[in-house]
Amino acid sequence: MRDNTVNERRGLVVLDMAGTTVADGGLVEEAFSAAARELGVDPDSADHTEKLDYVRATMGESKISVFRHLFGDEDLAQRGNAAFEKAYGELVDGGRIAPIAGAREAIEDLRGEGRTVVLTTGFARVTQDAILAALGWRDLVGLTLCPADAGGRGRPYPDMVLSAFLRTGAVDGVRQIAVAGDTAYDMLSGVRAGASVVAGVLTGAHDDAALRAAGATHVLGSVAELPSLLRGVEE
Structure with a gap:
């Protein structure tokens, strides 16, 4: 074109x-699931499925912005984002990229x-x-x-x-x-x-x-x- x-x-x-x-290889979803567990989201729940769907839909967005949308409370968003970055970093260190x-x-x-x-x-x-x-x-x-x-x-x-x-x-x-x-x-x-x-x-x-x-x-x-x-x- x-x-x-x-x-x-x-x-x-x-x-x-x-x-x-x-x-x-889908590490964003894995890291999000790990972070959501730390915030008390049951991985088998409808809440987890709904939140993961939002993560998929907003791929490319700043991750802290995603956590702010999903959890509302700033403290929870910051905790979730920190847990996400930690989990993703561990996956990277494990040779997963x-x-x-x-x-x-x-x-x-x-x-x-x-x-x-x-x-x-x-x-x-x-x-x-x-x-x-x-x-x-x-x-x-x-x-x-x-x-x-x-x-x-x-x-x-x-x-x-x-x-x-x-x-x-x-x-x-x-x-x-x-x-x-x-x-x-x-x-x-x-x-x-x-x-x-x-x-x-x-x-x-x-x-x-x-x-x-x-x-x-x-x-x-x-x-x-x-x-x-x-x-x-x-x-």
Whole structure:
């Protein structure tokens, strides 16, 4: 699909992590279930099922925001989020994550073309750092962002994309940004930030219909296809 609206180079590429560049095999759900148990939610209850459905629907959102919605009380939300991050970190330390096939190569390809790549997440910084360390990705890109790095609001707000724009100074305008992610919230974040390419990938939480409904300009099989897409729309 050719983008005829803008022929400028997409010099800033903002990529999601879990589900987009990182395969976590459902660890978010496992970690949530562990956290919910700590807060007294019976794993066999309808309440647990309802809460887990919400977690699935809001993949990509800041996790503390998810816990605030689910539990209301700020103390419970903070306790739940801390338990979630602890459980997820233990799963990461146990070797339960891996790169999406071709993700590292795609990032290196994008950087080799002179583009600036930023990795973003809805997790807390401690979890993001654990993932980067487990994959050996600490030096893969120059900037990584979590919601706290962008004022505390995660997706679907545009804050992390706009923080990447402001902090890197890589491009002159937001239309020179490309965003890629696996959730509807990733798409909304990119659209609200004004990115001209908002690419959904089918390696994570949401399907083609959900990604397009949230504003995806393109839907790819995986992030491995992104360098070719950007070269194509810039011809």
